[in-house]
Amino acid sequence: MHLIRNEDDIAAGLVALFDRDPRLAAVAAVAGKVPLRLDQPGFAGLAHVIVSQMVSKASAEAIWRRIVAATGPLTAQAYLAADDGTGRSFGLSRGKADTLTRVAGAVACGELDLVALLDMPAAEAVARLVAIKGIGLWTAEVYLMFCGGHPDVFPAGDVALRAAVADALGLDARPEERRLREIASDWSPWRSVAARVFWAYYAARLRRDVTPIA
DSSP states (O other), rough: OOOOSSHHHHHHHHHHHHHOOTTHHHHHHHHOSSSOOOOOHHHHHHHHHHTTTOOOHHHHHHHHHHHHHHHHOHHHHHHHHHHOSSTTTTOHHHHHHHHHHHHHHHHHSOOOOGGGGGGGGHHHHHHHHHHHHOOHHHHHHHHHHTTTSSSOOOOOTTTHHHHHHHHHOOOOOOOOOHHHHHHHHTTTHHHHHHOHHHHHHHHHHHHHOOSEEE
């Protein structure tokens, strides 16, 4: 497995994707530059994904600043020390606060190794993550993509990806998650690069920044 670490890896993935599915060359032409957007693996990276989910970019950044101001360099132990058990001081919803506390506890006690996950096959790594209450499939897959650099993950439950694939490939309707996973299977082993292409395509068409994390 060749992890995505830099722009050259994105370029290699694009070449392979265009060879597998020539339609993607036209999609990429509309998308423009396909961003790397790679964060560090570990608790801080997963916490950033959780904080950013289903809120505006401005809201996520404000919450993140409060967390970092309270903890300094963000580790599981530092988060637990600053956590009041409700997340109110950070502006988190109760659900996200509970999830972050559970993740921090699992990491701090050694139950969850967020770096070692990256050496596992994607399905096994996802299973380890979603076993923690509050972490869903989308969160797990986005963590593997944008923190782990996993090359072959496609978060098919993402609304923007569903819309982008439907528009770019001329489908009659947005594909349901199962159908989108079937479509994306043709882009293996570079599905993470394909997802980046379609997010960039969606952003170019709507002039909105829709990639899950900054």
